[in-house]
Amino acid sequence: MNKFRREIAALPRDARDTLFLLSVIALIVLPQAENLPWWCTAITAMVLVWRGTLAIEARPLPSKWWRAGLLVLAVAATFATHRTLLGRDPGVTLVVVLLALKTLELRARRDAFVLFFLGFFAMLTNFFYSQSLMTAFTMLLALLGLLTALINAHMPVGKPPLMQAARTAGWMALLGAPIMLALFLLFPRFAPLWGTPSDAMAGRTGLSNTMRVGTIAELALDDSIAARIKFDNGRAPPQSQMYFRGPVLTQFDGREWTALPPWARGAQSAANLRTSGAPVRYEITLEPNHRPWLLTLDAAQSAPEAPGFEVTGTPDLQWIANRPVSDLVRYRAESYTQFLSGPTRQTGALRSYLALPPGLNPRTAALAAEMRAQPELANADTPAFVRAAMQRLRTGGYTYTLEPGVYGANTADEFWFDRKEGFCEHIASAFVVLMRGLGIPARIVTGYQGGELNSVDDYWILRQSDAHAWTEVWQEGMGWVRVDPTAAVSPGRVGQSQRLAPQPGLFAGAIGAMSPTLSQNVRAAWEAVNNSWNQWVLNYTQSRQLNLLKSIGFEAPSLEDLAYVLLYLLVGASLAGAAWTLWERSQHDPWLRLLGQARTRLAKAGLKMPETAPPRQMAAQAEARFGPAAGAVRDWLLKLEAQRYAKASPASLAALRSEFRRLNWPALNPRR
């Protein structure tokens, strides 16, 4: 390590600066490597290493044909990958490639500037994919790195140590932080200028409007956070009742369940929600999922209070926002865990909950017919059929597994008769097909079940792996009733929220082997930190801005008031700056100041001297007055003189200043 440092120190300044800049660029690009096309990462890494080697070996830069060739290649590859050059993802790819290629012509200061500006832009593109605390920290480091490189580029004399520039950069960022804070708090938050482009949705995991049998099983491995819930006063309902409602799926084509199109759903009043018991109040922080629905605990009677969104309800108890949740959103809601909904009498609208794809799943249809024909189920009502089906799931040797394998065309048949194993969506799907075969209206509800309490900050955390599918069957006189067939197969899955945990990684495994609770605690603490980051920084929205104004005394704050406050701050800061300049002007030459201090000190001892007395004269008079006691003072005064007038100054002013403080000044009673 030391050898490496010495080698770096021995490099000529150009090479050292270039290597530093290259490593800062690598730091900027690295976090998004997984989001970039593989070739982009490869070209970037190759070019950076190439440029670094050229710098170390002091070889000439490649000709412009290399650069042009690589650029054409990159643009072509971008087009091949994204099928367009416009939009967010191709833009990010191009920015990263340009940033790397620009280093190949890093010669003049102008080129360096282009590199810096591309660098700042590439930093922002990181935030498209992640705004986590970790990303923020990495980018802060990268920003300081870029500033350091920029400052270093403006120190033309000699070979100043990079630490010097880094220190200046750190100071500048520190002094700039209040400005950042003021702007961040007060800069009005506008709605997106031209709408979030559609490709912002790409590459996101989470629930969707459709459920192909097997999609939720994929989510089960995804440990990322879907939402955080804070219950008022910490009063959370029992975990077995924590069903968070997502899309309700009605139509089935044999493989895929889809929601009813909006026009077929009807008005919200059709939901006919009837609640009992006390409501649960809570606040949800929903991670961006780029879907319009807002997750609520089953079932919310009134729309969640989501600032900046217009929320409407659907007959199947979903809450839909007017735009996709493209950023972290926080909202309050109120839910009743005891509820019934839907029509209590048979209506024509229920017919769409009976439809099955024709010709598929014949054995399930036969099973339904068989059940209907059973004597003990003759004239049975819906609850009886549900009990019978659940009984079959419990006792028929069905198992809950994360890897049920690939299902064929007749998914319900395969589940009921052949494989007898599946994840929640297989079970729910097969259950609904059977119910519909029995002539009972049924539907699939997807969402999240359970969650996990973080003991550090008392937030409940819903992960993608908590994604769940359950069913609702319609019952005469009751309406829609929740039935969770998975609970019959694997009782532990619901309630205690037993997860099918994926294999822990090497590192987590090692920590887990040392202390099983340690890794859990570390994770809980880390997620709590992350959560407060989300709550305070990422979730700082327009409404919170206006709340801030309210708390400092505005009665009905508006965006204009924000601008006024910002303006006042600006004026205030300018006045403070002007005052500071005036103060600075009154500060005289430090040498004269020090001499003045010495004069004051001697006057205190009884030796008054005119302001014009030079140090040598002061030294002579002090010696005449105090004798040998003033020896140290005399020496010091002569050194002060030398500091100002000698060709090579023996001591710095700072040293003289500290010596002044330690100096043994002559006593008050003079020698008479």
Place this chain on the structure above:
Amino acid sequence: MIASLRSRIDGWFLSRRPPSDTLELTQRNVYIVPTRAGWTLAATLLVLLIASINYQLNLGYLLTFLLAGSVAVGMHVCHATLRGLAMHLTPPDAHYAGAAAVFRVVLHNTRRSVRYGIGMAVRGSGQWGWTDVPAEGTSTVEIAFKPERRGLHPVPPLTAETRFPLGTFRVWTVWRPAAQMLVYPTPEAHPPPLPPGEPFSGPAATSAALRSQSAGEYDGLRAYRRGDPLKLVVWKKAARAQATGSEELVSRDMQQTQREELWLDAQATSLVDPEARASRLCAWVLMADRLGVDYGIRIAGRVVQPSQGEAHRRACLEALALC
């Protein structure tokens, strides 16, 4: 049109500055404007802001505002790099036209931090000398300047500039030093030999005669001419001349010893152009000085009585510079 307007504004601007050999840089005489890179950075900030708004990136806002804050601090740092600095000009030595002159400017920093990346140049020359000024210390910058014409010139206006730390702002000052600079004519590259001596005249004749009696027989010296006998060559002087790299020989002027003295006269150059005359006389002065003979000059009504030595040479060159 624009150029002439600009130079007039420039002249007016310069005339407002009182000339002085020391300059304390304060709020009043330090100027700041964004550089092209500064404008580009402003555009980058705008793009970052728009992207943050459009993609609703709170972290993007933070990045944009932190960068903006740092740039604002950088503006202040940039201005403070020059503000409070004191500059002292060491008056330049006289020198020959066409040769590079060097001004030395001593920069005094009374602040407790280093001032980095300060460039100094003759205004409009574009030839920058860069320096850092240590904390509570001084540093000296040498500024090269090539005066074209002989004469007594004011030191050209100087400028100090810095772009530290981010290069987004240019902070500069203009300084009109009070010192004047004497520029001698360019010595002619290959001058003909020194002219022959002239008979003593006027009061100088008696003094020279007196001197010759006391000092011995060799008073008249002239440059070696072809045909001079070798024993007339002053070998002592020849050796000294050779040590300084010149090949010139000097002969004793036996016949004219008591009756002639060396006058470098503009008339004797047989040149018409006054600049060429000054140039040749300059070369002759240097030659005579090197030979260690007495010489006087006469040009354009100015007369410097024959003598020798450093002060005399300066007086002669000054007369040549100012004639």
